[in-house]
Amino acid sequence: MIELSPMFFALAIPAVIFAGISKGGFGSGVAFASSSILALILEPGQALALMLPLLMVIDASTLGPYWRKWSWPDARVLLLGGVPGVLLGAALYRVADADALRLLIGAISVLFVIWHVAQSRGMVPQVRNRLPMPVGLFAGLVTGFTSFVSHAGGPPAAVYLLSQKLGKTEFQATTVLTFWAINIAKFIPYAFLGMLTWQTGWACLLLSPFAILGAWLGVRAHRMISERAFFGVAYVLLTATGTKLIWDALT
Helix, strand or coil: CCCCCHHHHHHHHHHHHHHHHHHHHCCCCCCCHHHHHHCCCCCHHHHHHHHHHHHHHHHHHHHCCCCCCCCHHHHHHHHHHHHHHHHHHHHHHHHCCHHHHHHHHHHHHHHHHHHHHHHHCCCCCCCCCCCCHHHHHHHHHHHHHHHHHHCCCHHHHHHHHHHCCCCHHHHHHHHHHHHHHHHHHHHHHHHHCCCCCHHHHHHHHHHHHHHHHHHHHHHHHCCCCCHHHHHHHHHHHHHHHHHHHHHHHHC
């Protein structure tokens, strides 16, 4: 049960705005921090179910500004792998308990930060050549799976898209299109698994204006805010929330 308390809104409102900014202007890479934050006060399944309709609102709000600026061939490759990945995630959700999901969301959060720190220090080589289509299909599979279980599909999608040498806006637009489609694909199994309820729907309705606000800010921040500053804050949030979720799952 989701208790619509002041504490809930104190965490949920900035988390939703943050997701909107990330998806609207910075390639969705750290939008899943919002799910990690909400999982601190909600059951993991509730946090994921609450965020999905809000992510779809953000998708709808950002699709227009980036309309037809995407690379359709690259988006198609990710989607061909992404839909089976969504089905794989749905199969895992049926057998995983709440602590297993906390551990998975927390581990993805922390590993994401470790990977980026290692890459920035040259410990992980940058991808310099265009990755071939089979690798893109696998990246799509991982994107669909991690997107289903933690809304964390951004990183594997980014690895493939960055290798395709897209421009900043083309990269952003391709990400928007890809996750607009993947989130629609996720909605059906989320509903089938009983994750979406009238209560989560009511909470989403109350939070939708903040999702739209975040998306609006993200589109404008795309050209105004330093990516380094934005992701610096995101990495701190992911480290803190991911560590807390791992601790809760193990204890």
